[in-house]
Amino acid sequence: MDVDAMKRTAGIEACHWVSDGMSVGLGTGSTVAHTVIELGRRVREEGLDIVGVPTSIATMELATKVGIPLTTLSDAGQLDVVIDGTDEYDPHFTLIKGGGGALTREKVVAQSSNAMVVVADRRKRVDILGAFPLPVEVLDFEWKRTKDRLDAICPGIVTLRGGSAPFVTDNGGLILDCEFGPSITDPLTLEAEILSIAGVVEVGLFCGLCDVVVLADEHSVVISARSDSRLSK
Numbered sequence: 599m600d601v602d603a604m605k606r607t608a609g610i611e612a613c614h615w616v617s618d619g620m621s622v623g624l625g626t627g628s629t630v631a632h633t634v635i636e637l638g639r640r641v642r643e644e645g646l647d648i649v650g651v652p653t654s655i656a657t658m659e660l661a662t663k664v665g666i667p668l669t670t671l672s673d674a675g676q677l678d679v680v681i682d683g684t685d686e687y688d689p690h691f692t693l694i695k696g697g698g699g700a701l702t703r704e705k706v707v708a709q710s711s712n713a714m715v716v717v718a719d720r721r722k723r724v725d726i727l728g729a730f731p732l733p734v735e736v737l738d739f740e741w742k743r744t745k746d747r748l749d750a751i752c753p754g755i756v757t758l759r760g761g762s763a764p765f766v767t768d769n770g771g772l773i774l775d776c777e778f779g780p781s782i783t784d785p786l787t788l789e790a791e792i793l794s795i796a797g798v799v800e801v802g803l804f805c806g807l808c809d810v811v812v813l814a815d816e817h818s819v820v821i822s823a824r825s826d827s828r829l830s831k
């Protein structure tokens with residue numbers, strides 16, 4: 599299987615956790631896009647009765663195109679499940695997310711869901727988080743001061759995503775990518791430290807949210823669940 603085939607396999611397998619009557623958080627990225635497409639197919643062809651809450655404008659557009667009825671958290675309340683991608687996950691099921699810049703909406707939706715299924719290919723599994731630069735969404739207002747404070751706690755380089763043509767999030771924010779290297783052994787403390795900086799909107803560390811990882815490699819799909827998972831396999 600090539601990488602796209604792995605993503606597709608994982609994305610489709612995750613639909614196993616969706617059934618009639620559910621409200622479903624729809625993540626962002628190239629892996630979960632396959633989930634959205636498959637759920638749309640089931641809505642159109644099999645009459646699957648779900649509502650979705652998208653985590654980005656891109657996912658809202660895709661879900662609309664494939665026919666998934668959408669709602670908001672205000673209307674849906676707590677969701678049954680969210681399915682999303684990840685940039686890294688560790689043995690404790692802690693995630694680094696935000697490679698697509700949607701981390702804030704993704705975390706709002708994940709925290710408003712009864713369970714989280716993560717879809718990934720084998721490149722995303724790590725022993726220690728941090729080889730993937732940690733995305734931090736910040737306000738555009740005086741972002742260089744916010745960057746100074748992140749520079750003070752990050753051992754590597756902190757880079758404005760997009761450089762001279764900055765990437766702007768769906769919320770009008772900017773992304774600072776922080777090169778911690780594979781050194782994040784206490785993600786909860788780091789999350790709190792980064793969130794204490796004024797100007798930070800959100801950090802792409804997802805602690806205690808992911809219940810199940812659907813991991814595709816060249817030959818198979820492996821489903822792993824956190825020991826205290828809110829979902830059964």
Ligand code: 5RP
Nearest residue numbers: 627628629683696697698700
């Ligand atoms: C977007 C994300 C994505 O879920 C993450 O970047 C994984 O994307 P992909 O499935 O394309 O590798 O966090 O903000």
